[in-house]
Structure formats: structure tokens, C-alpha cells
Amino acid sequence: MxxxxxxxxxxxxxxxxxxxxxxQAAVAKGIDVETILNxxxxxxxxxxxxxxxxxxxxxxxxxxxxxxxxxxxxxLEPLLLSAGAKPLGKIILGTVQGDVHDIGxxxxxxxxxxxxxxxxxxxxxxxxxxxxxxxxQEGAPLIGMSALLGTTIHCMKDTIEALASAGLKxxxxxxxxxxxxxxxxxxxxxxxxxxxxxxSAVDKARELLGLI
Ligand code: B1M
Numbered sequence: 288m289x290x291x292x293x294x295x296x297x298x299x300x301x302x303x304x305x306x307x308x309x310x311q312a313a314v315a316k317g318i319d320v321e322t323i324l325n326x327x328x329x330x331x332x333x334x335x336x337x338x339x340x341x342x343x344x345x346x347x348x349x350x351x352x353x354x355x356x357x358x359x360x361x362x363l364e365p366l367l368l369s370a371g372a373k374p375l376g377k378i379i380l381g382t383v384q385g386d387v388h389d390i391g392x393x394x395x396x397x398x399x400x401x402x403x404x405x406x407x408x409x410x411x412x413x414x415x416x417x418x419x420x421x422x423x424q425e426g427a428p429l430i431g432m433s434a435l436l437g438t439t440i441h442c443m444k445d446t447i448e449a450l451a452s453a454g455l456k457x458x459x460x461x462x463x464x465x466x467x468x469x470x471x472x473x474x475x476x477x478x479x480x481x482x483x484x485x486x487s488a489v490d491k492a493r494e495l496l497g498l499i
Contacts, residue, residue, distance in 0.1 A: 290318060294327030294359070297332055301351025303358040310362050320366045328359045329401045336398065336486035349394065356397050364400075374405035374431055376496045377427040381413035383442035388435035388463040391465060394485040395431065401491045415446040422450075422459045431488070443468070446474040451477075460495045464488060 290313045306328075313323050314423040322487045335352040338344045378399060382392050389411050409421050418430050430450070434440045443463050450456045460479035463472075473481035480495045482488035493499045 288318070288322075288326070290316070291323065291326040291330075294323065295331035295334070298328060298331030298352055298355045298359065298379045301348060301355050303351075303355040305374070306355040306359045307362065310359050314362065314366065319365055324363050324367065324401075328356055328363070331431070331487075332356050332398065332401050336484075340484065340486065350390070353394055355396050356401060360400060375493070375498060376402045376409065376429065376447060377416060377425055378429045378431055378492060379407050379409060379421045379425060379427045380431040381409040381418060381421075382411040382490070383432050383434045383439050383446065384414045385410055385442065386434055386436050386439040387411045388433070388465075391412070391435070391485070392431075392433040393486045394484075395433065395464065398485040398489050399431075400492075404489075404492060415442060415449040418446045419449045419453050419455065419459075423453070423455070428458070429460050429462060429492060431462045431464070431492070434463070434468060437467060440467055443478065447477050460496060462488065462491055 290309065294306060294309045299310060309454040310323060315322065331479060332352065335349060337451045339349050380392060380396055382389050385431055386402050396408050399406050407419065407421060407425050407427065432443050432446060435441055447461050450461060462482065464482045471479050481492045483493040
């Protein structure tokens with residue numbers, strides 16, 4: 288369908304206003320909302336993710352595409368919920384205590400939402416207990432933590448320990464990421480999963496929730 292290709296192309300180009308306009312037109316035309324999401328936005332964002340991985344595009348392009356994705360999701364989210372589309376699973380997402388970097392976390396959030404997860408973004412500077420409380424309150428089986436600073440990375444371990452103290456380790460899983468985080472660091476603190484980038488975070492979340 289030409290409309291979906293146009294949405295994809297404009298998302299890849301980071302044209303948020305045009306994506307908004309095209310999605311409104313597609314919805315008005317009666318194109319299925321999930322088709323618009325999957326074959327328009329998600330397909331476009333997957334191209335962006337792959338190009339970023341191959342270093343064909345850089346951060347500004349990813350951020351513009353992210354903004355376009357966010358604009359598109361704002362229109363589709365309420366329609367998807369009213370259409371009763373079942374989310375793949377709930378994820379609590381935040382940047383750890385003492386850390387206000389949120390660009391990477393927001394990209395992870397957009398990719399997870401785009402893939403069909405329900406993301407509860409609890410923001411930045413999140414204390415270990417706040418991650419655990421949010422997961423308990425929301426009944427979420429997965430916590431995602433982002434950290435960018437050498438001085439805050441240990442808060443991931445503190446959160447995993449808080450999960451263990453609450454008797455929830457194993458029941459609620461922990462996924463970690465951020466510039467300084469590595470697979471071996473994730474293993475050393477007992478995290479259930481690590482993803483190096485926002486695209487891989489989607490596959491890791493699927494894996495941790497037993498969806499693949
Ligand atoms: Co800051 N900062 N910063 N900063 N900052 C870094 C991180 C730094 C490396 C810069 C440097 O010195 N070269 C350095 C950290 C050094 C270190 O500890 N090793 C640093 C510092 C020191 C600081 C301050 C302490 C500076 C100061 O005040 N003296 C201060 C700390 C504030 C605080 O948090 N308490 C500070 C402040 C800031 C700004 C507020 C100005 C701004 C943040 C704005 C914002 O986020 N809203 C900022 C920025 C922009 C950066 C740099 C330039 C860019 C970070 C970024 O957004 N990268 C950064 C230098 C750099 O990285 N080049 C730097 C792009 C983003 C898409 O990547 O977040 O890694 P990233 O996310 C990736 C992956 O890591 C992964 O997916 C994302 C997309 O692929 N990922 C996950 C991330 N989270 C994940 C979670 C997952 C899975 C994957 O699962 C849950």
C-alpha cells in the first residue's frame with residue numbers, strides 16, 4: 288500500500304509533522320490501525336535501527352526518526368487500546384538513581400512500544416526501591432534499567448539486590464543497558480539480560496518474557 292510506504296519513508300527521514308498527517312489520513316481512510324503500526328511505523332523504525340547499527344546514519348537521524356515515531360504512536364496508541372490489541376507484556380523502564388541521561392532510555396522505550404510492549408516509563412534518577420515498587424504495583428514481569436555514568440552504574444546492582452530482598456528475583460526479571468554496561472558487567476551483577484542498543488533491547492525483552 289502506497290500510504291504505508293509513504294509513512295515508512297517519512298519516518299526514516301524524521302518528518303514528524305508529515306508522519307502525523309499521513310497517519311491521520313490513513314486512519315480516516317479506514318486502513319487497519321495495526322497494519323499502520325506494523326507496516327508503517329515499526330517497519331520504518333526497523334530500517335532506522337539497522338542503518339544505525341551499520342553506521343550509515345548517526346544519532347541526530349535516529350533522534351529525528353524517534354520523534355516522528357513518537358508523534359505517530361500518539362495517534363495510534365489510543366486507537367490500538369480501544370481496538371483491544373493485547374500488549375506483548377508490561378515493562379517498567381527508567382534511568383537509575385543519580386543519573387539524568389534519558390535519550391537512550393527514550394529510544395529503548397519507543398522501540399519497545401513500537402514492537403507492541405506496554406512501557407511504563409518511570410523517568411530518570413529512579414531509586415532501586417522505586418523500580419521494585421513500580422513493578423509490584425503494575426504487575427510487570429520485567430524491569431529495564433539504563434545507566435550512563437561510572438558513578439551510577441552500581442545502582443543497577445542495588446536494584447537487583449532490592450528485587451532479591453523483596454523475594455522477587457526470578458519472578459521479576461531485570462534487563463540492563465547504557466553506554467558503560469557490557470554483557471560481562473550484566474552477568475557480574477546478576478542481571479537477567481543485557482542489550483547494547485535499542486533494537487537489541489526488543490529481542491532481549493521478547494526472550495526474557497518467553498516470547499521467542
Ligand atoms: Co553526560 N556524560 N553528563 N550529559 N553525556 C556522558 C555519558 C559522558 C560519557 C560524557 C563524557 O565525559 N565523555 C560522561 C560520563 C563519563 C563516565 O561516567 N564514564 C558524562 C558526564 C560526566 C556527565 C555529567 C556528570 C557532566 C557534569 O555535570 N559534570 C552530567 C551528569 C548528570 C547526571 O546524570 N547526574 C551529565 C549531563 C549530561 C546532560 C544533561 C548535559 C546530557 C543528557 C541529556 C539527556 O539525556 N536528556 C548529557 C549527554 C547528552 C551526554 C552524552 C554527550 C550523550 C549521551 C547520549 O544521549 N547518548 C554522553 C557522551 C556520549 O555518550 N558520547 C555523556 C546517545 C544515546 C542514544 O546513547 O544513552 O548510550 P545511550 O543509549 C543507547 C545504548 O546505550 C542502549 O540503547 C541506546 C540506543 O541505542 N541503551 C539501552 C541505553 N539504555 C538502555 C537500556 C536497556 C537496553 C539498552 O535496557 C533496559
